[in-house]
Amino acid sequence: MDEFANLAIWENQVGMVASWKQWVSYVSIDYCFLICARHFNLEQGCSRRFAVKKGLCALALTCCLMAGNTSAIAATANGVLTVQATVVAACAVGSGTLVFGTIDPALGTSGPANANVNVTCTQGTPFSIGLSDGSNASGTQRRMKGASQSQFLAYELHRDSAGLQRFGDSVTSQRLTGQTGLGAIANTIAIYASIAAGQSAPADTYSDTVPITVYY
Structure with missing residues (x-):
């Protein structure tokens, strides 16, 4: 009687994987793989190199069961995950120091x-910038104050290098307009300054603080 003919007898004794594990101790490795082939018509159900001992025959058969028993996962259910995010317009402005040097x-x-x-703003966000008249202004005249003698030195801030366009804030027309946010890339804003001739001031270090406002 050939080996496959004997399988009818073997298969009657094997109902579940658990019973196979009890049974395989009496069966040769060759029969293990013959049963795999008989049950699932697999040419390569499990490689024999993984069943090097008779005691691993149950593992080989279990592997074959998992490979062949596709009916256990025949049904599926589907859904949709919706992912959302909201980007809002926002701006941030850094600080800077303008140095005249010795004059x-x-x-x-x-x-x-x-x-x-x-100035960093959300991509595509239009914005404008205004500079106040500073902490020591007299009217609209910007002034730096001496550190030790409390004297003042007048100066001005401009939007252009020629010094023709005042960079202010109290008057809307003096703001720097027409700017657009670049997102993660900052907009670099140039500020120009000058000190008018004909002033008298004692030797000292002069300074002023000018708040910057971004409108968007």
């Missing part, structure tokens, strides 16, 4: 000093 108040500055500040 003669009687002569003023021969050319504009300048500094840059960075």
Whole structure:
């Protein structure tokens, strides 16, 4: 009687994987793989190199069961995951320092000093920038104050390097307009400054603080 003919007898004794595990101790490795082939018509149900001992025959048969028993996962159910996010317009502005260096108040500055500040806004957000008249202004005249003698030195801030466009805030027309946010990339805003000639001021270090406002 050939091996496959004997399988009818073997298969009557095997109902579940658990019973196979009890039974395999009496069965050769060859029969293990013959049963795999008989049950699932598999040419390569499980590689024999994984069943090097008779004691692993149950593992080989279990592997074959998992490979062949596709009816256990025949049904599926589907759904949809919706993912949402909201981006709102927002802006942030950095700080900067504008340094005139050493000057003669009687002569003023021969050319504009300048500094840059960075403004970061949500991509596509239009914005404008205003500079206040500073902490020591007299009317609309910006002034720096001496550190030790409380004297003042007048100066001005401009939107252009030629010094023709005042950079202010109290008057809307003096703001820097027409800017658009670049997202993660900051907009670099140039600020120009000058000191008018004909002033008298004692030797000292002069400074002022100018708040920056971004409108968006």
